[in-house]
Amino acid sequence: MSVLEAVIRSVAVVAAFLVLPLLVGQTEHKFMAHMQGRLGPMYAGGWHGWAQLIADAAKFVQKEDVIPAAADRGVFRIAPAVALIPYMAGLAFIPIGDGIVGADVPASAFAVLAALGVGILGHLMGGWASANKYSMIGAMRGAAQLVAYELPMVLAVASVALAAGTLSLSGIVEQWQPWWLLWQLPGAIVFFIAALAEINRTPFDMPIADSEIVFGAFTEYTGLRFAFFLLAEYAGIVVMALLFTVLYLGGWAGPLAASLGVVWTLLKAWIIAAIIVWMRVSWPRLREDQLHRLAWVWLIPIALFQLALTAVVVVMTR
Amino acid sequence: MSQGPFAFVAGLAGGLRTTARTMRRTAITQEYPDVLPDLPPRSRGxxxxxxxxxxxxxxxxxxxxxxxxxxxxxxxxxxxxxxxxxxxxxxxxxxxxxxxxxxxxxxxxxxxxxxxxxxxxxxxxxxxxxxxxxxxxxxxxxxxxQTIPPPQPLDPAAPDPAELAASRKPARPARPAADGAAAAERPARPERPERPARAERPDRPPRAERPAGEERPERPARPPRVEPAERSMPLPRPQTDDHGAEAPRAAAPEAPAAPEAPAAPEAAAAPEAPATAGEDATTQVLPTVASDPVATDGPGAQA
Amino acid sequence: MTTRDIVFICFAVLAAGCALLAVTTKQVVHAALWLVATLGTIAGCYFVLGAELVGLVQLLIYVGAVIILVIFALMLTRAPIGKHDDLATPGWQRAIAAVVGASLTALIAAVVLPVVTDAAVDIPASTNKGVSAAIFGVWVWPFELLSVLLLSALIGAFIVSQVVRAAGRPTGGEGR
The missing domain is CATH 3.30.70.3270 (Alpha-Beta Plaits)
Structure with a gap:
């Protein structure tokens, strides 16, 4: 890999990291509005408010960066970066087409999971350093949630990796067959629920439950740092949707995959993201104890069952 | 979860269905600065x-x-x-x-x-x-x-405006009697200024003069009530507060023409008063006072 | 000296510095955060050495889970912001820690130094297959023993919490 290629790939990943979350955000704006009988943003940019999120970013840049007097300033400052960068790293490992990937590593499935697990550290740091009880509660909820849902998620991914016989996401897509949709269905459901919980989306948004604890770990944040946290949240949706597409929906598999592969991947991921938005509009938030009950009583047994099923089928067919 | 382990699935699907259905409908948002809102009649801007x-x-x-x-x-x-x-x-x-x-x-x-x-x-x-x-x-x-809209037509089921209703009402048969009563009570009037509750109010005499100019707006609403006999009265009785003013008018005809008796609470109280006081003048005064909240303790002290 | 060596040295120095800060800082949560940095840079060392899977496991398990739990536990103790001067450990603990650390260093040095002196060492390529074959082949018994140990710890924790609940002490949790 030459230096030029590395630079191009890095720039491409950063561009995707900045653009795709905005697309998801705009989708959320519009879907949410129409699902509630509204129109959503209509002004910014002229056509149906397409530039609303860019305008929001411009607004956030102008805002004052307030740091609470009692806060731990250093930790408070770097927390948004710690929350944001793991998602960027995760995005770099996910292929969106045959050979189109930021960094093609042998164990990319594992690498994405490892990167995503670090993201919560930013919430924890921000929540603790804000010197605010709501921030603290939000951070603790987020950490407990992550620890609870990381396990079923890793087990579900392990099942797919076992089925494909590789830890590489590109390899998994190459091995993917349409009948895996049924074979890996329990794992897919577990992965989807765990992914929702990891990125704090409704119905698992207790860490930022605005009606209970203001805005969780982000309560004290303003301006650009707050925007970074929000960007991390939407980047989380992008990463999870792409990962789900690649693991369970065959990535770029589809008609004319050779030329339209990237379009297929992005379209599938966009549909997943739209479903995530749809759930946010439709469903209430779970209670904290229900969240943990769901993880430990339902998801982990189902994930273990899926792993066993996959192992049995793999052993029988090979 | 009460109807079975998977009952919640129906609820979740119902939620998704509801939002999807709303999404298919047209949004109700009014794009205000571009499209002016369709204001309801009688809007208060x-x-x-x-x-x-x-x-x-x-x-x-x-x-x-x-x-x-x-x-x-x-x-x-x-x-x-x-x-x-x-x-x-x-x-x-x-x-x-x-x-x-x-x-x-x-x-x-x-x-x-x-x-x-x-x-x-x-x-x-x-x-x-x-x-x-x-x-x-x-x-x-x-x-x-120039932006005031023309008045809305009345609802067909609405009652007539007060003016119309009043003008259509048949004239009260008891009115001549009331005139007689007013004439009859005149001699008793001079007593009244001596009552402490009334005498304490210094604003009374000016008020009695003011209506000529300022209470005119209310006049058209009840033209039949304005009796020539009352107008000629020099005494302040009809010009008390709004609710106080109605009471004597309802009650005043009652005392002489009792058989008609249109179940007003003051009318029920009025026939009892003469039994205790036994005097025509007090029967006229008492209902007035009883309906006047400021002066309620006045007659209590008297009786 | 290759680029790889330079990157490795950078990571190693960073790891050592972070570790030093982790044990010297007077703020509890900062110590935990420096520990995160230490473990992360050690994962970087693994990557540079080509042990990709080990590095990822280091990130996923240590940075992603263990440290999260540590910080979580610290937060439960209402770790204050700012310096915490009564955090000083007593002298005998420092002495024991020094002894343990020194002996560990000596042990590793005894293993590593002969390798370093040897001019040409052939590092076997650490592939995912190789690591799994090692874990589930040569080292399967220690691996299983470790999982039994963890399981017994889990059961122990469960029993402790159940015994406390049975003893009639109010436990915060809502009864279902």
Whole structure:
């Protein structure tokens, strides 16, 4: 890999990291509005408010960066970066087409999971350093949630990796067959629920439950740092949707995959993201104890069952 | 979860279905600055002034709960049009302003205006960048007057307006008797100023004179009630407070013409009063006093 | 000296510095955060050495889970912001820690130094297959023993919490 290629790939990943979350955000704006009988943003940019999120970013840049007097300033400052960068790293490992990937590593499935697990550290740091009880509660909820849902998620991914016989996401897509949709269905459901919980989306948004604890770990944040946290949240949706597409929906598999592969991947991921938005509009938030009950009583047994099923089928067919 | 382990799935699907159905419908958002809203009839936007109707009577300014109406006027003399006639005086409006920073849009001024000079206008875009610019003078208020919509037709099921209903009512047969009663009680009147509850009110005599000019707005609402006999009375009784004023009118005819008895509570109380007091004058007075909340302890002390 | 060596040295120095800060800082949560940095840079060392899977496991398990739990536990103790001067450990603990650390260093040095002196060492390529074959082949018994140890710890924790609940002490949790 030459230096030029590395630079191009890095720039491409950063561009995707900045653009795709905005697309998801705009989708959320519009879907949410129409699902509630509204129109959503209509002004910014002229056509149906397409530039609303860019305008929001411009607004956030102008805002004052307030740091609470009692806060731990250093930790408070770097927390948004710690929350944001793991998602960027995760995005770099996910292929969106045959050979189109930021960094093609042998164990990319594992690498994405490892990167995503670090993201919560930013919430924890921000929540603790804000010197605010709501921030603290939000951070603790987020950490407990992550620890609870990381396990079923890793087990579900392990099942797919076992089925494909590789830890590489590109390899998994190459091995993917349409009948895996049924074979890996329990794992897919577990992965989807765990992914929702990891990125704090409704119905698992207790860490930022605005009606209970203001805005969780982000309560004290303003301006650009707050925007970074929000960007991390939407980047989380992008990463999870792409990962789900690649693991369970065959990535770029589809008609004319050779030329339209990237379009297929992005379209599938966009549909997943739209479903995530749809759930946010439709469903209430779970209670904290229900969240943990769901993880430990339902998801982990189902994930273990899926792993066993996959192992049995793999052993029988090979 | 109560109807089975998977009952929640139906609930979740129901939620998704509801939002999906809403998404297929047209949004109800009104794109306001681009598309003006379709306002309901009788919308209360701002208060508009029809200058021609204003007599500078100051009623609106006085009724305003937060004193946001400013009126300046002066008197002009109109020379007599006929030789030997009397010169007339007329109020000329110099300034009429409403401070919409103070106004709370209660509409009391509009209710109070006797000549329909104030109206609700549906215009609602009166935002300003400086709070002092919210003090709107008569030119702006008059411009809004052109936006006053024509009155809505009455609902077919609505009762007749008070004026119509009153004029259609058959004349009361008891009225001549009331006249007689009023004449009969006249000798007893001089007693009244001696009663402490009444004598304590210094504002009574001026009030008795004021209605000639200022309580006129209420007159058209109840023309049949204004009896020539009452008008000629020099005593303040009919000009008490609004609710106090109604009581004697309902009760006064009762005392002489008892058999008719239209179940008013005061009417029920009135026949008992003469039994205790045994005097015509008190029967006339007591219902008046009993319905007047300020003076209730007066008759209690007496009886 | 290759680029790889330079990157490795950078990571190693960073790891050592972070570790030093982790044990010297007077703020509890900062110590935990420096520990995160230490473990992360050690994962970087693994990557540079080509042990990709080990590095990822280091990130996923240590940075992603263990440290999260540590910080979580710290937060439960209402770890204050700012310096915490009564955090000083007593002298005998420092002495024991020094002894343990020194002996561990000596042990590793005894293993590593002969390798370093040897001019040409052939590092076997650490593939995912190789690591799994090692874990589930040569080292399967220690691996299983470790999982049994963890399981017994889990059961122990469960029993402790159940015994406390049975003893009638109010436990905060809502009864279902």
């Amino acid at each position: 701002v208060i508009a002034l029809v200058e021609e109707n204003c007599t500078s009577c100051m009623l609106c300014a006085r009724e305003c709960p937060d004193w946001c109406i400013y009126i300046d006027s002066h008197k002009e003399t109109i020379p007599a049009t006929t030789p030997g006639g009397r010169d007339r005086q007329r109020n000329v409006l110099d300034r009429f302003a409403i401070d919409f920073a103070l106004c709370m849009y209660c509409g009391i001024c509009i209710e109070a205006c006797p000549f329909d000079a104030l109206h609700w206008s549906p215009v609602f875009e009166l935002a300003e960048t400086d709070i002092r610019d919210l003090l709107h003078e008569r030119d702006r208020l008059a411009k809004w007057a």
